Amino acid sequence: MxxxxxxxxxxxxxxxxxxxxxxxxxxxxxxxxxxxxxxxxxxxxxxxxxxxxxxxxxxxxxxxxxxxxxxxxxxxAFMPQRDALMPWRRIIDNTTLGLEVAGLSREAARAEVAPLFAEFGLAGFEQHYPAQLSGGMRQRAALLRTVVQQRPMLxxxxxxxxxxxxxxxxxxxxxxxxxxxxxxxxxxxxxxxxxxxxxxxxxxxxxxxxxxxxxxxxxxxxxxxxxxxxxxxxxxxxxxxxxxxxxxx
Amino acid sequence: MLNASALSRLFARIFNHAGPAVASVSALVLGWEAYVQLSGISPTALPAPSRVLAQGFENREALAGHTLATLQATLFGFASSLSAAFMFSTLIDFFRPLRRALFPVFIITQTLPLVAIAPLIVLWFGFGLTPKIVLVALVTFFPMLVALAQGYESTDRDLSELLASMGASRWRIFIMARLPSARPYFFAGLCISITYAVVGAIFAEYAGAARGLGIYILNAKNNFRPDLVLAAVFVSSTLTLLLFGATVLIQRASMPWLRLSEPTR
Known part of the structure; x- marks a missing residue:
């Protein structure tokens, strides 16, 4: 084991x-x-x-x-109770949050996250604000933000x-x-x-x-x-x- | 192409929105005009709106010059108070005990009667721009400080915790979460204090100045020209409304997500 x-x-x-x-x-x-x-x-x-x-x-x-x-x-990689998306950031920039804090440039972080949008059912919503998304989509965005951080554990x-x-x-x-x-x-x-x-x-x-x-x-x-x-x-x-x-x- | 029906719908919307206000203000002005014409009251006691308008137009160059001076004092004063409010609110946010040390002082500045303090500030700083800036800053600083401090406090705790779990420093959390969270509060404070700012500038000028709407009003009053007093009042109201409108426009442009409604899924 x-x-x-x-x-x-x-x-x-x-x-x-x-x-x-x-x-x-x-x-x-x-x-x-x-x-x-x-x-x-x-x-x-x-x-x-x-x-x-x-x-x-x-x-x-x-x-x-x-x-x-x-x-x-x-x-x-921590995901809080409510989605805790930043209302002033577009979805793509919400999902890159952890990478940005880790020191990546916004462009590099976007390039890393963008290919994952389809798998998370968020394709086409990259430029939307959180307020434009349904509750389920917001949670998927929050989970995407969580997993892209590449931490040993969620x-x-x-x-x-x-x-x-x-x-x-x-x-x-x-x-x-x-x-x-x-x-x-x-x-x-x-x-x-x-x-x-x-x-x-x-x-x-x-x-x-x-x-x-x-x-x-x-x-x-x-x-x-x-x-x-x-x-x-x-x-x-x-x-x-x-x-x-x-x-x- | 913007076709005619779309254009007329736009006008209909504007009219529906502004119609009642336009109607009530017009009724007031018409009633005032009618009263003056019918009662034969002396124009040195109560001038008719038509006379205020005509005299204001005749003195437009003088009015414009003084308005510019007031606008300058307002904007400089407001800019100083904004910088100070940002600085102190940030300091207070990082060092909580400062709040208890500084807030009483700030609150006391709000209790000072302007009538008493304005002449003193002119006495200390002279007849130039400085005393106006000081008074405008004094009037607008506290509302902006409170708005910002409350705005930082409104930050979602989950969000701060999330950023901390990502390894963000306290300063990073402030920049990424607390500062943007304060934006709606900031604009609410801005809308209120921009109206105070013009009044504050005029008050300072009234207490002693070379130029500005305040001193213009004082001189017109001393010359028994209530028509010019009212013309200046009209100009200062318009100035305040324009600044207020500009603030609202900036607010709307800087927070596009607030106008977005629920899902288009």
Whole structure:
């Protein structure tokens, strides 16, 4: 078995008197899609905050490729909850953001991103402003902005939470298809059980605050994920829901 | 080719938009004219609009010269206050404790009655351009500072976090996210303070000046010429409206995405 891309060991975090995370341990293998699933307000996003260096854990260790993680040096490709597109930049210039920050000229960054627009279903919308795009397209643009950064890992923080139900389902299937093509290493934060089951190889279910990993589920990836009609997936989904609703049993 | 029906539709739109305002202003002016004609009131007490217009036209060269002086004071003063507001708002954004140190001082400058402060500033800086610039800056600085400071604060937190995760420095985040986020606030502040600016310049001139609409108004009043006072008032209002209009045009041109509506998918 290959060395884990990311290892989190016994992370603990409190804000003032509020214990947010008590005991978070998980691993992500290269090319693996791992989800953290938990109720709203459980502190799921705090885990990502610690990975991108926006806040530090009180205790515990974080390893990237086996070496201690240095938040300001080791960078992940992070996608925040809402699309966080800049309304004043055209779509092409939103997707080049990470490359520009990394030091590329705007022209070079554009040249790198432009060929990917078709695959992300954004061809022809390069010169549009975000306000002209639908919610699904905005999320695809945000994901394009995330993956072009060529980081060792993608961190997705409830990427489809703000979309309507139908668009969300479409986006989940689209992401499943994209992942099966690119095999990105992904850590996904979500509170949507179906989303987690559809997309993940492994799912860590968190308790409500103070959060710890209650249970880990493995989703067999031996068939193309279509999300509906698979009894195996439906069974896992039911089991996870049961765990979320009755964490004590 | 712009055909006739498109042109007439354009005029119809402009009329629908501006019609009510034109009607109410015209009614006011006509009522005023009628009152003066019918009551036989002395023109040194209340001149008719027709007389204001005629006398204003007769003195157009003098008026134009003074207007130019006022415009100059307004623009120079406004430019200084804008630079100062940018500088201080940026400083405050980077060093938060400065906010608590500086804001009280800035607020106090806003509480000073102009009637008292304008003659003092003329006393200190003379009759030239400097006291006008100082007074215009004093009047417009605070609204611009508050607009910018609030604008920076309005930055989407996700956006700052995203840029930080990409490795952007604090200065880079300021340039790429906070400054552009402040743009709508900046223009809202600009629309308000550009109207203050003209009034501020005229006030400074009124307190003592060689040239400018303020001193023109003072002299006309002392010569018992309310028609010329009103002509100058008319010119200064027009000047303010033009500056306001220019601001709105720049605003619209610089934020094209605000006029774009939802998807054409």
């Amino acid at each position: 290959s060395r884990p891309r990311l290892e989190l060991h016994r992370l603990r975090k409190s804000f003032g008197a509020v214990d947010v995370l008590t005991d978070i341990s998980l691993t992500v293998l290269p090319g693996e899609f791992v989800s953290i699933l938990g109720p709203s307000g459980a502190g799921k996003s705090t885990i990502l905050q610690m990975l991108i260096g926006a806040t530090d854990p009180d205790m515990g260790t974080m390893l990237l490729n086996g070496a201690p993680l240095v938040p300001k040096r080791d960078r992940f 961190l997705l923080d409830e990427p489809f939470g703000a979309l309507d139900a139908l668009t969300r389902t479409q986006m989940q299937r689209w992401l499943a298809k994209m992942w099966s093509r690119h095999h990105w290493t992904v850590l996904l934060i979500t509170h949507d059980v179906r989303e987690a089951v559809l997309l993940s190889d492994r799912i860590h279910v968190l308790s409500s605050r103070p959060a710890h990993v209650v249970h880990q589920f493995r989703v067999p990836r031996d068939h193309p994920r279509q999300g509906v009609g698979s009894p195996a997936l439906a069974a896992i989904e039911a089991e996870i829901l049961q765990t979320l609703l009755h964490p004590e049993n």
